[in-house]
Amino acid sequence: MNRRHFIAGGVSLLALGIAGKAGAFDVFTKKGEGKAKSFPYQLSDVEWKEKLSAEQYRVLRKAGTERSGSSPHDKEKREGVFHCAGCDHPLFATAHKFDSGTGWPSFWQPYNDQSIGISTDYVLVYPRAEEHCANCGGHLGHIFDDGPKPTGKRHCINGVALKFKLT
Numbered sequence: 001m002n003r004r005h006f007i008a009g010g011v012s013l014l015a016l017g018i019a020g021k022a023g024a025f026d027v028f029t030k031k032g033e034g035k036a037k038s039f040p041y042q043l044s045d046v047e048w049k050e051k052l053s054a055e056q057y058r059v060l061r062k063a064g065t066e067r068s069g070s071s072p073h074d075k076e077k078r079e080g081v082f083h084c085a086g087c088d089h090p091l092f093a094t095a096h097k098f099d100s101g102t103g104w105p106s107f108w109q110p111y112n113d114q115s116i117g118i119s120t121d122y123v124l125v126y127p128r129a130e131e132h133c134a135n136c137g138g139h140l141g142h143i144f145d146d147g148p149k150p151t152g153k154r155h156c157i158n159g160v161a162l163k164f165k166l167t
């Protein structure tokens, strides 16, 4: 890598950082890019299976969806932070939680701009904004545009992917 390429890379990373701070959180919006990216926290597939419950593994590592209403986190109202069940990365806070009536824990914004990454999935016929932990890449849920103010976003999250800690 020569110096010119090095500088160009730095500038594009900076641009991504600014986009994230603007509230877009769209670092991984290109199709497939989120899956290809290597994340800071990595375990082998065998290690993930040992660390996680079967349901956590199905959701976090295989992009599964828990049954609506199955997570106690859906009704959680105490002040605290929801961490990634896979790697302990802080993802969401009760302060940004709302009752969406869907049976899945819902938030109008992530804990901070380092919490999550977004890619596009085509599991259903139409593209959806898939949301994952920015630290380990574990699948969390999806983002929709029908959330409350001030962001208008609804982060629809599998509770089994979260670990709650009181603050």
Ligand SMILES: [Zn+2]
Pocket: 084, 085, 086, 087, 088, 089, 133, 134, 135, 136, 137, 138
């Ligand atoms: Zn994680």
